[in-house]
Amino acid sequence: MSATGVLIWAEIADGAATASSYELLGLGRRLADDMGGPLSAVVLGPESAAAIEQLISRGADSVYVFDDPDQSEFHTDAALLVLEAAADKVEPALFLLPHSSYGTELAPRLAFRNESAPAMGCVDGRVEDGKLLLTRPCYGGRARAVVSFRSAPAIATLRPKSQEPLAAEPGRQGETISLDINIPPETIRVNVRERRQNVEQGVRLDEAEIVISGGRGLGGPDGFKILEELADALGGAVGASRPACDLGWYPQAHQVGISGKTVAPDLYIAVGISGAGQHMAGCAGAKVLVAINKDPDASIFSYAHIGIASEYQEILPEILELIRR
Amino acid sequence: MIHIVVCAKWIPDPEVTATEFKIDPESLRRAEIAGLALVMSPYDEQCFEAALRIREQADEEVKITALCLDTDPMIKLFRQAFSWDVEAGFFLCDPVFEDSDGYTTSFALGTAIQKIGDVDLILTGRQAADGDEGMVGFGIAEHLGIPVLPCAAEVKVQDGSVIIERVLDNGFETLETPLPAVVTVSNEIGEARRPSMRQVMRAARQKPTVWSAEDIGLDAAQLDTSAMRLTVEDIFVPKVDHSCEFITGETPGDLAEALVGKLRELRVIP
Numbered sequence: 001m002s003a004t005g006v007l008i009w010a011e012i013a014d015g016a017a018t019a020s021s022y023e024l025l026g027l028g029r030r031l032a033d034d035m036g037g038p039l040s041a042v043v044l045g046p047e048s049a050a051a052i053e054q055l056i057s058r059g060a061d062s063v064y065v066f067d068d069p070d071q072s073e074f075h076t077d078a079a080l081l082v083l084e085a086a087a088d089k090v091e092p093a094l095f096l097l098p099h100s101s102y103g104t105e106l107a108p109r110l111a112f113r114n115e116s117a118p119a120m121g122c123v124d125g126r127v128e129d130g131k132l133l134l135t136r137p138c139y140g141g142r143a144r145a146v147v148s149f150r151s152a153p154a155i156a157t158l159r160p161k162s163q164e165p166l167a168a169e170p171g172r173q174g175e176t177i178s179l180d181i182n183i184p185p186e187t188i189r190v191n192v193r194e195r196r197q198n199v200e201q202g203v204r205l206d207e208a209e210i211v212i213s214g215g216r217g218l219g220g221p222d223g224f225k226i227l228e229e230l231a232d233a234l235g236g237a238v239g240a241s242r243p244a245c246d247l248g249w250y251p252q253a254h255q256v257g258i259s260g261k262t263v264a265p266d267l268y269i270a271v272g273i274s275g276a277g278q279h280m281a282g283c284a285g286a287k288v289l290v291a292i293n294k295d296p297d298a299s300i301f302s303y304a305h306i307g308i309a310s311e312y313q314e315i316l317p318e319i320l321e322l323i324r325r
Numbered sequence: 326m327i328h329i330v331v332c333a334k335w336i337p338d339p340e341v342t343a344t345e346f347k348i349d350p351e352s353l354r355r356a357e358i359a360g361l362a363l364v365m366s367p368y369d370e371q372c373f374e375a376a377l378r379i380r381e382q383a384d385e386e387v388k389i390t391a392l393c394l395d396t397d398p399m400i401k402l403f404r405q406a407f408s409w410d411v412e413a414g415f416f417l418c419d420p421v422f423e424d425s426d427g428y429t430t431s432f433a434l435g436t437a438i439q440k441i442g443d444v445d446l447i448l449t450g451r452q453a454a455d456g457d458e459g460m461v462g463f464g465i466a467e468h469l470g471i472p473v474l475p476c477a478a479e480v481k482v483q484d485g486s487v488i489i490e491r492v493l494d495n496g497f498e499t500l501e502t503p504l505p506a507v508v509t510v511s512n513e514i515g516e517a518r519r520p521s522m523r524q525v526m527r528a529a530r531q532k533p534t535v536w537s538a539e540d541i542g543l544d545a546a547q548l549d550t551s552a553m554r555l556t557v558e559d560i561f562v563p564k565v566d567h568s569c570e571f572i573t574g575e576t577p578g579d580l581a582e583a584l585v586g587k588l589r590e591l592r593v594i595p
Contacts (some may be wrong), residue, residue, distance in 0.1 A: 077472075101493045105475050108427070108460035112467035117428035117554035120458045133558060138456055140339045143348055146559040189472040190502045193488075197496040210594065234594055242512065252478075252492070252513050258457050259512060267593040276340060278454070288593050290584070291569070306587060307569040308580055318581030323594070 003152045004037025007092040009083060010055055010063075011100060012043060017051040020098040022165030024158055025059040027125055028096055029166060034127035035093055040064060042086035042179075044079060046072045056174035059166045064089065066179040076105050077188045083110055085181045092153045094125075094132060099157040111155040118155040119147050121258075123162040141258050141281025160206070161264035161285050198253050203237045205254055210236030211265045213256055213283070214244055217272020217293055218312070221249040226316045227271060233323045239263065239283075241273050257282035271312045275300030292316075326386040327482055327504075329376045330441065331411070332434055332449045332461065333369035333393050335400045338362040339454040353560045365405055368450025370517035372510045373409050375448055375480045377518065383482060388412045390441060391533070394433055396422050398535070407528035408520035414533030415441060421538050424550045427456075431464025433548060436541050438469065445504040446487055451476050451511045462509035472502040478513035 006028040010021035025039065032039040041055045044066040052063045066082045083106060087095050095110070097103040099121050111118040123144075124135040131148055134156050138145045205211065212231045214224050224238065231238045240250035242257050256263055258278040264285030271292045273279060280303050283289070291304035294311050301307045308315060338361065348354070373389075380387035391406035394417040403414045417437055425433070438444050447466075452459030466473035477489035478497070488501045492511050520528070538548055546552065572587070574580040588594045 101476065101491075104459055105463065105473075108463035109467055109473070111460075111554075112428065112431070112464050115428075115554075117426055117464075118460060119555060120460060138560065139337075140454060140457060143560050143562050145557050146561075147555045148558050150554055150556065190474060190500050193499040193501055195493075195496065195498040246512055246516060248515075253495075259452065267588065278339065278457075288588070288591055290588070296571075301569045301571075304569045306584065307571045308584060309571065310577065310580060314577040315580050315584075318577050319585060322581055322585045 003091050003093040004032070004035040005040060005090060005092040006032040006035075006037065006094045006096060007040045007042060007087060007090045007153070008060075009095075009097045009103065009106070010041045010043045010051060011098050011102065012045055012047050012051055015047045015050055017043070017054055018098065018100075019165070020100060020158070020160045021051075021055065022058050023160065023163040024096050024098060025055065026165045027158060027163045028094070029059040031094060031125055031127060031132065035130070035132070037093065038062065040090050040092065042066070042083060044082050045074060052176055054168065057168040057170055057172045060174055062175040062177060064177050064179050066181060068181075068183070071183055073192065074102075075188045075190065075192065076102060077190060078183045080106055080109055081183055081187060082179060082181055084113065085179055087153055089177075089179075095153045095155045097155070097157045099159045103157050107155050107157045114151075114153075114155070116149070116151050116155060118157065119149075120157050121159050122156050123159050137258065137281050140276070140278040142277035159262055161262045202232070203235065205237040205239055205256070206261050206263055208237035208263070209265050210234045210267045211239050211256070211263050211283070211286070212236055212269045212271065213239035213241065213273060214250065214271045215241035215273030215279075216243040216247070217274070218244065218249070219272070223272065223312070224250050226320065230316060230320050230323070233320060236265070236267075241276070241279050270300055270304070271316070273300055274298050275303055326388060327379070327383060327445050328388045328390065328443055329379065329446045329448060330390045330392050330438055330444050331369070331372045331376050331406070332447065332465070333372065333391060333402055333406065334366045334450070334453045334455075335363055335393065335395055335402045336366045336453060336455040338364050339367065348560050348562055353557055363400065365402055366450055366454045368452060368454060368510060368512060371512060371514045372448040372450055373406065373411070374517040375477070375508075375510050375514055377409060379446075379480065379482050390415065390444075392434065392437060392441070393417065394422055394425070394430060396420050403531070403533045404528050407531040408524045409518075410524060414531070416533040416535045417538070417541065418535050419538045421545045421548045424553060425548060426553045426555055427458050427460040427464060428554045429548045429552050431461045432468055433538065433541070433543060434461065435465045435468030436543060437536065438465065440536075440541050446482065447505070447507045448480070449507065449509050451509045459509070462507050466507040469505075469507075471505050471507060473507040473509070474500045474502060475509045476511045477508050478511055480508055480510065480514075
């Protein structure tokens with residue numbers, strides 16, 4: 001009998017499962033139902049207990065928990081053994097991980113140990129005639145590839161903001177299974193000397209409902225000042241294109257695109273951004289996309305809902321004044 | 326001596342915009358577009374930059390080897406690599422790589438690295454700027470059974486260990502592991518330096534060692550479509566299902582007023 005279930009890795013941050021975990025459950029539930037199998041989640045670390053109830057209420061049938069007090073610090077080398085053990089127990093058709101810093105490391109390592117290859121950065125999935133198909137952006141976000149897998153489990157990462165999470169269903173029942181895994185000390189070969197979080201000022205970029213992004217067309221770092229003022233006035237966040245970050249005009253943490261953050265705000269205003277596929281892959285989920293670019297032939301206008309072909313220096317101060325009025 | 330192997334890929338210029346891009350429905354590959362420039366994947370240029378910085382800062386000899394896998398013997402990747410004064414180049418060039426995926430590519434690269442021998446540090450881009458998969462560095466590490474430090478904004482070699490600043494979703498971590506190891510390099514490291522005219526001229530005379538799959542002891546069945554782990558069922562350029570509504574007006578004030586009015590009507594701004 002071939003595998004039918006889906007297993008997801010629910011990453012924990014600040015004492016709860018991440019928002020991405022719920023998107024993984026959303027897609028996982030749909031695919032598992034289509035294949036007629038169960039949906040399981042695996043969580044690890046000292047804060048995992050707090051996440052179990054939420055994971056079950058949002059679609060998981062069973063949750064595998066690894067919480068060893070000797071392994072309280074997160075190491076990818078150890079996490080890899082836990083995920084491998086969970087996959088061995090569940091034997092899923094699909095093992096879905098978040099397309100996060102750690103997810104993008106663990107998925108390929110897990111797959112290669114299985115003599116398989118992962119589908120990285122997927123945005124959707126479906127089951128057709130019993131065959132699992134996943135869709136992922138390729139060629140720098142300019143195209144989409146639909147892939148199937150030759151062996152089970154299929155291993156894939158899911159880009160954030162690509163799926164609807166399921167609404168929590170209070171009182172939903174599920175099973176909790178504790179994983180007892182020995183992590184030999186020699187498997188942890190990488191020493192984490194220090195870990196530090198970016199200090200966020202104002203609204204977080206990936207959670208903002210309004211994002212105002214600047215690109216090479218701003219002409220220099222000073223162009224971001226008016227973007228910041230506008231973002232402040234609107235309660236939004238500032239983003240930047242990869243060229244603007246590579247040129248050192250704005251911090252890398254604000255980069256939107258395939259190698260930066262994915263955002264899906266209600267409003268995205270792209271200022272002086274040409275519309276390279278790798279950037280659009282990070283903001284195409286915006287409900288309303290406004291482009292301001294002096295070049296009326298810029299590729300960004302083929303994505304934008306509303307366009308203004310004009311110099312940003314002239315129009316942004318006017319917009320700011322209207323908003324503040 | 327520290328021996329660094331830099332893995333690099335030759336790709337269609339990632340700056341080409343989506344509107345100039347097409348897929349051939351027959352082959353499910355990128356349609357050939359006349360005049361489309363091919364370049365070194367920018368993350369891989371940044372690997373060379375990381376290697377050059379290690380060579381400058383080390384108090385022992387550093388040897389840099391460029392390694393590339395491609396089907397086209399005419400690519401100009403090694404000309405660029407040699408212009409940074411790298412000491413050696415190995416070119417895995419074989420038509421059998423036409424259909425290689427992340428698994429077969431890292432398997433072939435890992436096998437070649439074993440044949441090159443005595444390698445301390447392997448640098449790959451965090452992902453190639455065409456496929457954006459980001460798996461080859463991990464594949465090489467798993468194949469060789471050595472540690473991997475991903476997404477480096479900074480790489481240092483010190484007392485037989487490599488130390489990196491890893492870029493995280495919302496921060497950084499400092500990681501350290503003994504050599505040999507694989508490091509994947511992120512764009513935070515900064516732009517690669519431009520070689521001088523003299524370096525470029527000299528590089529034109531240097532040639533890499535060319536190896537076929539057979540030369541590294543692999544046969545076609547380990548590398549061709551039958552060895553692929555994923556099947557590409559379809560590739561398409563997503564249709565943008567709307568047209569852009571251009572706002573026009575006489576003065577910047579008119580434009581601003583029309584835009585703000587429109588956004589308020591759509592209830593996306595207060």
